[in-house]
Amino acid sequence: MWYNVDYNKLGVLLLPTFLRKPKTIAFVTVLIEPIKDLHYTWLQKRDFDWYRLKHNGQLCKLRKVLNDNLDPSLRRIYIDEGTAFPREYIYTQAENKPKYLGTFYIKSQDEYENTGVDFIVFVPQSIIDSNIYQLKYLLKYYKLAGKRYMIQLI
Template identity: 60%
Template sequence: MWYDIDYNRFGILNLPTFLRKPIIVSWVQVLLTPIANLHYSWKQKRLSDWYKINHTGQVCLLRKVLNDTLDVAERRIYIGEGNSFPRKYIYTRAEKKPVFLGRMYIYQNSEYTNTGVDFIVFAPAEIINTRIHELNALINFYKLASKRYKIQPI
């Protein structure tokens, strides 16, 4: 590609043939080392930017990004559906609606419909304990702005 440049070779080829002695070639390569290092840094940044561009907030790609970054060897991080339980209301006698409750469960406020989380990230406890900020940053970078999530240990 146009950005793959070998600066050592480029410097040698631009020297006149009568100046291509080992000492002069070494001197030119020393002069080109900062440019070669800068070019290498730029190529690494370009690769990381392409990785970010090609991965979106889709569940399969988000799971891949999390596993590629945080759990390379075992790939234990996965994403599940969020809980969305309907709310149950207790009515007064004046409202003339049924008061019978039946069996009720107490859920967290984030687990109800329209207030709950959209997806749950299941990660190993050691990742949650040691790299929770990196996990949150990656999820926030890739997820859609309107989606809410919760992290739970496996």
């Protein structure tokens, strides 16, 4: 590609043929070294930016980003859809509804429809202890706007 440049070869090729001696070539190589370092830094930044552009808020790609950054060897982080239970109401006598309540399960406020979370991230305890802030940063950066999440231990 256009950005893959061999600066040592370019420096030698730009020298006139009568100046292509070992000492002159070594001198030009030393002069080119800062440009090579800058080019290497640019290539690293370019690869990082391409990685960010290739991944988005889809759950499969979000899981890949989290595993790449936080758990590259074991890849234990996974994402599941959030729970959305319908609310159950207790009626008053004026509403003339049946009083039988049935079996109730206590749920947190995050587990109900329209108030809950859109996806749940399951993470091992060791990652939460060491990299909780990086985990939250990656989730905020890659998730879609308006989506809510909850982090749970595996």
